[in-house]
Amino acid sequence: xxxxxxxxxxxxxxxxxxxxxxxxxxxxxxxxxxxxxxxxxxxxxxxxxxxxxxxxxxxxxxxxxxxxxxxxxxxxxxxxxxxxxxx
Amino acid sequence: xxxxxxxxxxxxxxxxxxxxxxxxxxxxxxxxxxxxxxxxxxxxxxxxxxxxxxxxxxxxxxxxxxxxxxxxxxxxxxxxxxxxxxxxxxxxxxxxxxxxxxxxxxxxxxxxxxxxxxxxxxxxxxxxxxxxxxxxxxxxxxxxxxxxxxxxxxxxxxxxxxxxxxxxxxxxxxxxxxxxxxxxxxxxxxxxxxxxxxxxxxxxxxxxxxxxxxxxxxxxxxxxxxx
Numbered sequence: 068x069x070x071x072x073x074x075x076x077x078x079x080x081x082x083x084x085x086x087x088x089x090x091x092x093x094x095x096x097x098x099x100x101x102x103x104x105x106x107x108x109x110x111x112x113x114x115x116x117x118x119x120x121x122x123x124x125x126x127x128x129x130x131x132x133x134x135x136x137x138x139x140x141x142x143x144x145x146x147x148x149x150x151x152x153x154x
Numbered sequence: 155x156x157x158x159x160x161x162x163x164x165x166x167x168x169x170x171x172x173x174x175x176x177x178x179x180x181x182x183x184x185x186x187x188x189x190x191x192x193x194x195x196x197x198x199x200x201x202x203x204x205x206x207x208x209x210x211x212x213x214x215x216x217x218x219x220x221x222x223x224x225x226x227x228x229x230x231x232x233x234x235x236x237x238x239x240x241x242x243x244x245x246x247x248x249x250x251x252x253x254x255x256x257x258x259x260x261x262x263x264x265x266x267x268x269x270x271x272x273x274x275x276x277x278x279x280x281x282x283x284x285x286x287x288x289x290x291x292x293x294x295x296x297x298x299x300x301x302x303x304x305x306x307x308x309x310x311x312x313x314x315x316x317x318x319x320x321x322x323x324x325x326x327x328x329x330x331x332x333x334x335x336x337x338x339x340x341x342x343x344x345x346x347x348x349x350x351x352x353x354x355x356x357x358x359x360x361x362x363x364x365x366x367x368x369x370x371x372x373x374x375x376x377x378x379x380x381x
């Protein structure tokens with residue numbers, strides 16, 4: 068068993084209206100020293116795969132096909148063996 | 155015209171599309187569930203507005219991998235006419251049947267208002283009944299209608315007349331004021347405004363009717379051509 072931790076974020080070139088709104092709200096709180104705000108999605112999957120390489124390949128495909136919109140978003144992930152589990 | 159109106163959990167404009175197609179325009183329309191695996195017997199596929207699968211993950215993302223979408227892909231590849239409205243547009247981009255994507259409106263408001271649009275291309279199956287350069291008024295109702303694609307994609311869309319509807323006043327931050335596009339082949343349309351909500355004067359306007367009569371004309375022509 069492996070655990071995959073995935074982060075999906077907007078590409079820096081894409082204006083994220085949600086992040087902009089949060090940035091402005093932080094300014095209203097007096098936190099006017101915030102240079103950038105990034106909002107993203109976080110996923111955790113546990114999966115059965117024969118090897119860590121196979122798990123990596125599968126997670127990458129899942130990100131491309133569903134979890135991220137590669138047109139506007141980028142993703143990064145880590146895959147680690149689950150403690151106490153065998154592959 | 156025999157239109158399949160897809161219905162996903164959370165679709166809410168499917169009955170409006172059936173009404174506009176059948177009762178107003180005089181074609182045939184049938185609701186087809188998201189679990190269907192074939193679209194044989196239909197010559198148009200309509201993907202309605204709403205909040206398919208609760209807009210979970212991203213608008214259109216879950217619907218884009220629903221069982222019926224494999225059939226939609228085959229239908230579009232064979233040249234069948236596919237029209238996605240509002241959430242239907244979001245689903246078509248998520249499925250890769252149209253380029254780009256729809257993100258949150260820049261002002262973060264859900265916008266619901268009649269909107270003035272320029273019909274930019276009348277040589278499509280969806281707009282052949284409009285006069286060139288016409289301005290029409292259709293309602294919009296969306297929180298994520300802000301069309302985005304990279305500069306190269308936008309240049310391609312513009313160069314090939316794929317921008318079919320353009321906002322007169324941009325309500326959501328869409329690049330190039332884009333309200334509706336087709337694929338390169340011209341048989342797949344996605345648009346954020348709702349033509350099916352503007353087919354009877356009782357409901358405030360009939361400017362949307364042209365989309366349905368255009369499809370009627372295009373399917374008739376296609377039927378003759380195939381004989």
